[in-house]
Amino acid sequence: MKIFWSFARSTFQFIVAYRFDFFMEFVLAVLRMYGIYWVWRILYTQRPGAFGVTLEQMTTYGVMGMALEMFIWSRPQWYMANQIKSGAIDTDLMKPLDFHWYMLARSIGEMFIGVGVLGLPALIIAFIFLGVQFPPDVASGLLFVVSMLFGFLLLFHLNFLLGSLAVVALDIRHISWAYFSVVRFLGGQIVPLWLFPPFVAVIAEALPFKGTYYIPISIYIGKLTGLDAFKALGFQAVWLVVLVVLSRLLWSAAHRRLVVQGG
Amino acid sequence: MESLRLYVRLVRLSMQARLQYRADFIMGLLNIIALNAINLGLIGIIVYRFVDLNGWIIWELFFLYCLWLLGHCLYSLFFWHFWELEEYIVQGTFDQFLLRPASPFIQFLGREVQYIGLADMSVAIVGLILAYTNLHLHWSLGQWLFFPVVVISGTLIETALVLMMACVAFWAGRSSMAINLVMEFNVLVQHYPIDIFGMWFRVVVTGLIPVAFMNYYPALMLLGKVDPQSPSAWLGYMSPVVAVILLLIASGVWHLALRRYSSAGG
Numbered sequence: 001m002k003i004f005w006s007f008a009r010s011t012f013q014f015i016v017a018y019r020f021d022f023f024m025e026f027v028l029a030v031l032r033m034y035g036i037y038w039v040w041r042i043l044y045t046q047r048p049g050a051f052g053v054t055l056e057q058m059t060t061y062g063v064m065g066m067a068l069e070m071f072i073w074s075r076p077q078w079y080m081a082n083q084i085k086s087g088a089i090d091t092d093l094m095k096p097l098d099f100h101w102y103m104l105a106r107s108i109g110e111m112f113i114g115v116g117v118l119g120l121p122a123l124i125i126a127f128i129f130l131g132v133q134f135p136p137d138v139a140s141g142l143l144f145v146v147s148m149l150f151g152f153l154l155l156f157h158l159n160f161l162l163g164s165l166a167v168v169a170l171d172i173r174h175i176s177w178a179y180f181s182v183v184r185f186l187g188g189q190i191v192p193l194w195l196f197p198p199f200v201a202v203i204a205e206a207l208p209f210k211g212t213y214y215i216p217i218s219i220y221i222g223k224l225t226g227l228d229a230f231k232a233l234g235f236q237a238v239w240l241v242v243l244v245v246l247s248r249l250l251w252s253a254a255h256r257r258l259v260v261q262g263g
Numbered sequence: 264m265e266s267l268r269l270y271v272r273l274v275r276l277s278m279q280a281r282l283q284y285r286a287d288f289i290m291g292l293l294n295i296i297a298l299n300a301i302n303l304g305l306i307g308i309i310v311y312r313f314v315d316l317n318g319w320i321i322w323e324l325f326f327l328y329c330l331w332l333l334g335h336c337l338y339s340l341f342f343w344h345f346w347e348l349e350e351y352i353v354q355g356t357f358d359q360f361l362l363r364p365a366s367p368f369i370q371f372l373g374r375e376v377q378y379i380g381l382a383d384m385s386v387a388i389v390g391l392i393l394a395y396t397n398l399h400l401h402w403s404l405g406q407w408l409f410f411p412v413v414v415i416s417g418t419l420i421e422t423a424l425v426l427m428m429a430c431v432a433f434w435a436g437r438s439s440m441a442i443n444l445v446m447e448f449n450v451l452v453q454h455y456p457i458d459i460f461g462m463w464f465r466v467v468v469t470g471l472i473p474v475a476f477m478n479y480y481p482a483l484m485l486l487g488k489v490d491p492q493s494p495s496a497w498l499g500y501m502s503p504v505v506a507v508i509l510l511l512i513a514s515g516v517w518h519l520a521l522r523r524y525s526s527a528g529g
Contacts, residue, residue, distance in 0.1 A: 042317050050313060174379070191309060
């Protein structure tokens with residue numbers, strides 16, 4: 001309990017210190033939700049038949065794509081890149097905690113701040129002003145929560161892998177621009193995979209990115225239900241195992257290299 | 264004239280420093296091209312099934328995107344480091360510009376050129392050429408003459424807006440989020456024609472943060488989409504006027520900010 005309160009206090013102080021930044025971030029999130037809402041609305045009115053879902057499901061998909069970013073976004077790669085660049089990484093490595101788990105713990109902390117300060121308020125705005133709907137039934141809602149947690153873990157590990165690259169590349173700023181747009185695109189944050197042209201859909205369906213946005217939101221709006229939903233969760237779980245193993249391997253390789261560099 | 268010579272010398276110095284990292288330079292270029300390709304791919308997929316977005320077919324949307332990008336790339340080549348103004352202010356290193364007997368603005372400008380803007384430029388030019396041929400456009404001499412004016416106006420509009428936002432750092436210490444806000448409107452305007460959005464959004468990007476003058480209004484005119492009877496037809500020609508007005512305001516804000524500046528060094 002004591003630990004919890006000290007954590008809560010430091011979180012609160014963090015928010016107060018950066019309140020302007022958080023407020024602006026919130027405004028940006030609302031703007032993005034507003035933008036995508038209108039894109040789908042206009043397209044839907046043009047051709048209602050082409051979507052395979054209702055207008056409300058489609059706009060909910062778009063808005064949730066933007067909102068989910070604040071639920072599953074973690075940024076271990078920036079921390080790792082900074083620590084490696086400045087050399088401060090050795091103090092992290094001396095901690096009596098495995099580096100990979102340490103990064104995960106940090107990211108979970110960040111996620112709670114993001115959800116509390118940005119995610120939930122933005123969702124409330126979306127429910128009131130942008131007509132976002134609740135999941136069709138309780139089961140979909142519960143599966144969505146599970147799937148979203150998987151999405152968080154998948155994205156964390158993808159970012160962790162990117163951060164490990166910083167040991168070799170030193171500056172990951174440029175790579176990360178292209179990386180983010182790949183995640184958004186193949187993850188289906190803006191356009192759901194079922195609207196992709198077949199040859200792109202084949203690629204997107206096989207890669208882990210669709211576990212970040214596409215699967216959780218499709219479950220949320222009731223597009224993926226029953227057995228399909230469980231299959232999708234299985235897909236997330238399998239990729240998660242693969243990415244965890246990859247992260248361990250790549251980080252230990254990077255770690256060795258780092259020690260050599262440090263002399 | 265004197266300040267131009269000074270600017271060129273400063274830029275040459277900073278480029279020499281930058282060229283040490285050649286691999287980073289090439290990675291930057293490739294990544295920017297990839298980023299734009301993915302953005303255009305997304306727009307392509309959105310209209311792939313629906314043929315058009317509120318009457319804008321795919322090549323018109325590409326034209327809109329690339330017209331914005333061409334103005335933007337000149338901004339990012341020369342003025343990108345407005346982002347970093349807050350660092351100079353917070354760390355007190357801004358003082359160096361005030362100590363030397365030359366315009367602080369020119370000195371600050373000369374700190375850097377962000378030449379990955381060249382990648383934006385190549386994407387924009389290729390995209391515009393493709394859009395022009397695929398749309399079978401035949402511009403009149405007047406439209407050809409107006410095109411570079413639109414591009415330069417776009418650059419100046421973005422530059423003036425970002426400079427004003429960067430000046431927030433003189434008062435608040437931080438400015439990156441304020442710049443982000445402008446960029447978010449920018450991105451929306453770059454990707455989608457503003458006629459798909461609701462009324463208040465159109466009012467904001469026309470009157471308050473007038474980024475729609477970077478691409479939307481001039482594109483209506485250049486693509487022949489404007490209805491000459493419409494009461495707002497003249498907006499297509501207003502980009503240079505908007506740019507000049509914004510520059511005047513931005514310059515005022517900058518001078519006000521300089522007077523306000525007290526070093527963090529103490």
